[in-house]
Amino acid sequence: MKGIILAIPSKGRLRKPVMEILERSNIKIIDDDSRVYLTNTTIKGLQILSVRTLDIPTYVYYGIADMGITGKDVIEECGLDVYEIADMKFGNCNLIVAVKEDSPYYDANQLPHGIRVATEFPNLTRRFFNNLGIHVEIITLRGAVEIAPILGLSDCIVDLSSTGETLRKNGLRAIATILRSSARLICNKVSYKTKYEDIKKIIDLLVKSCENINL
Amino acid sequence: MIALKLCNEKRLYYIENCIRYLPQKAISQREFWQAGAELIGEYGPEADAEVICLALESLDKIGLKANIDIGSISVFKKIANHFNIKDIDRLRIAISSKSISEVKEIINNEEVLKIFSYVIENRGRIEILENIAKMNIHELYDDINYIEKLFDIIKDYGYYDRVVIDLSTLREMKYYNGIVFDIFIEGLGIPIGGGGRYDDMMKEFGLDLKATGFAINIDLIVKLIEKIPIKKERIINVYYKEGYLEKAIDIIKNMRNKGIKCSLSLYRGEKEGILISDNIIDLKTGEEINERNYISNSK
Numbered sequence: 473m474k475g476i477i478l479a480i481p482s483k484g485r486l487r488k489p490v491m492e493i494l495e496r497s498n499i500k501i502i503d504d505d506s507r508v509y510l511t512n513t514t515i516k517g518l519q520i521l522s523v524r525t526l527d528i529p530t531y532v533y534y535g536i537a538d539m540g541i542t543g544k545d546v547i548e549e550c551g552l553d554v555y556e557i558a559d560m561k562f563g564n565c566n567l568i569v570a571v572k573e574d575s576p577y578y579d580a581n582q583l584p585h586g587i588r589v590a591t592e593f594p595n596l597t598r599r600f601f602n603n604l605g606i607h608v609e610i611i612t613l614r615g616a617v618e619i620a621p622i623l624g625l626s627d628c629i630v631d632l633s634s635t636g637e638t639l640r641k642n643g644l645r646a647i648a649t650i651l652r653s654s655a656r657l658i659c660n661k662v663s664y665k666t667k668y669e670d671i672k673k674i675i676d677l678l679v680k681s682c683e684n685i686n687l
Numbered sequence: 688m689i690a691l692k693l694c695n696e697k698r699l700y701y702i703e704n705c706i707r708y709l710p711q712k713a714i715s716q717r718e719f720w721q722a723g724a725e726l727i728g729e730y731g732p733e734a735d736a737e738v739i740c741l742a743l744e745s746l747d748k749i750g751l752k753a754n755i756d757i758g759s760i761s762v763f764k765k766i767a768n769h770f771n772i773k774d775i776d777r778l779r780i781a782i783s784s785k786s787i788s789e790v791k792e793i794i795n796n797e798e799v800l801k802i803f804s805y806v807i808e809n810r811g812r813i814e815i816l817e818n819i820a821k822m823n824i825h826e827l828y829d830d831i832n833y834i835e836k837l838f839d840i841i842k843d844y845g846y847y848d849r850v851v852i853d854l855s856t857l858r859e860m861k862y863y864n865g866i867v868f869d870i871f872i873e874g875l876g877i878p879i880g881g882g883g884r885y886d887d888m889m890k891e892f893g894l895d896l897k898a899t900g901f902a903i904n905i906d907l908i909v910k911l912i913e914k915i916p917i918k919k920e921r922i923i924n925v926y927y928k929e930g931y932l933e934k935a936i937d938i939i940k941n942m943r944n945k946g947i948k949c950s951l952s953l954y955r956g957e958k959e960g961i962l963i964s965d966n967i968i969d970l971k972t973g974e975e976i977n978e979r980n981y982i983s984n985s986k
Binding site for chain 2: 532533534535536553554555556557558559656659660661662663664665666668
C-alpha cells in the first residue's frame with residue numbers, strides 16, 4: 473500500500489458508528505490514545521487521522537488525508553471540491569429550520585425579512601434563504617443553538633435534528649428541511665487517481681461493512 | 688487580446704495575476720498567478736492534442752511530472768439529452784464529485800443510473816466511450832472518432848501513458864463545449880490546472896472562432912518547486928601567484944566565455960582549485976594541467 477490516510481471524526485455523533493465500521497472492516501488502530509491524532513492501523517500503510525468533523529473536508533481537499541468520513545451537512549457547508557464516493561447510510565439526520573412553538577409561522581416561506589437566524593451552518597443557511605429571497609441576519613454559534621430563540625438571541629434556528637427530541641425539549645418546532653444528511657465517504661480528487669488501487673480496497677472494505685446494519 | 692484581429696489561427700500565452708469572484712469565507716485566494724496557453728481559430732483533435740501535450744511538456748521542463756484526465760462536455764450533454772434530463776447542471780455537479788447518491792436524487796430510471804454509475808466508477812481509454820455507446824447511446828460515435836484521433840496524436844507526441852479518460856471530469860458548461868481536462872501531480876492534493884475546448888466563448892466578443900486552451904496555477908507550482916533541492920552550481924576557484932594576474936585574467940575570461948563559473952583571487956596556500964603561475968596546477972592533485980583540455984573537461 474502506497475500510504476493512505478483516512479480522516480475520521482475525533483468526537484461528536486459520528487465517532488461511535490465510525491469506530492464500529494472500522495472494527496467490522498477489521499481495521500484496528502494500533503496504540504489507541506485520544507491525544508494522538510495520527511495513528512497506524514493493522515492494515516500496513518493505512519493511517520487514521522482523528523480530527524474535528526467540520527475539518528475533515530479541509531484535510532481531504534488539500535490532500536493531507538486521502539479519504540475521510542464525515543456528514544453530508546459538513547461537506548455541503550464547507551463547499552470544497554472533493555469526491556463523494558459513498559453514502560454510508562448511518563448518522564442520518566436533517567438540517568432543519570425551527571421556530572418557537574408559539575410562533576405564527578408554519579413554513580419557511582412565511583418568515584419575514586430581517587429575522588435573526590442562529591446556526592452552526594452559516595453558508596447553508598445563507599444559500600437557503602437567498603433561494604427563498606428572504607433577507608436574514610445570520611448569527612453563527614458553535615453549539616447549543618437550540619437555546620438561542622428562548623433567550624431572545626434569534627427568531628429561529630437552522631440546526632441538525634435526528635429525532636426532534638432536542639427541539640421539543642427547547643420549545644421549538646421544525647418548519648422546513650434544508651438538507652437530508654448521513655455519513656459520507658469522501659476522497660481527495662488527486663489521490664483517487666494516483667493511488668486508485670489502494671483506495672479502492674479501502675472503499676470496498678468500508679462500504680461492505682456499512683451494508684445491512686443499523687447504527 | 689480581444690482587440691487582436693484574429694482571422695487565422697492564433698497561439699497566445701500569458702503569465703498573469705488573475706482575479707476571480709469567490710463566495711464569502713472561501714478558503715481559496717481571489718487573486719492568484721496563472722500561466723495559460725490558448726489555440727484560437729482551430730477545430731479538431733490536432734489542436735486539443737497540441738494544447739494537452741504543451742501543458743505536459745511545459746511542466747516536464749520544470750521537473751514536474753504531471754498527468755491529465757480527460758472528460759467531455761459534449762459526451763455528457765449527449766447522454767443527458769438522450770434521456771431528456773432537465774436538471775443538467777445539478778447532474779454535472781453530482782457527477783464531477785463522483786456522488787452516486789446525489790445522482791440518484793436526480794435520476795430514478797435504472798437504465799440511466801447504470802450509465803452514470805459507469806461514468807463515475809471507471810477510468811480508462813477509448814473503451815470507456817465505446818462501452819457507453821454500446822448501452823444504446825449511438826449519438827456518441829462522432830465523439831468516439833474525435834477522442835480516438837486525439838489519443839493517436841497524443842501517442843505521437845509521446846504522452847499516451849500520461850493521459851487517461853475519466854468522464855466525471857467536467858467543467859462549467861456555459862464556457863466549455865468539447866473535451867475538458869484536469870492536470871494533476873502525484874503528492875499534491877489539488878489539481879494544478881486544467882482546460883478544454885470553448886468554441887462558443889469567442890462569439891460573446893463577436894468573433895466566430897473555435898478555441899482550446901489550458902491554464903496552470905503558478906502559486907501551486909511555486910510551492911512544489913520549492914521542495915525540489917536546487918543543484919549547487921560548481922564554481923572553480925582560480926588563484927594566481929604574484930605577478931601572474933594578467934595571465935590569470937586572460938584564463939578566467941576564456942573560461943567564463945565558455946560558460947564555466949569561476950572566481951579569481953591571490954594564492955594564499957589554498958588546497959583546492961587551480962593555481963596560475965608559469966604553468967597551471969590543479970591544487971588538489973598537484974598535477975600540471977593543460978588549459979584547453981581543462982576547459983573542455985570542465986564544461
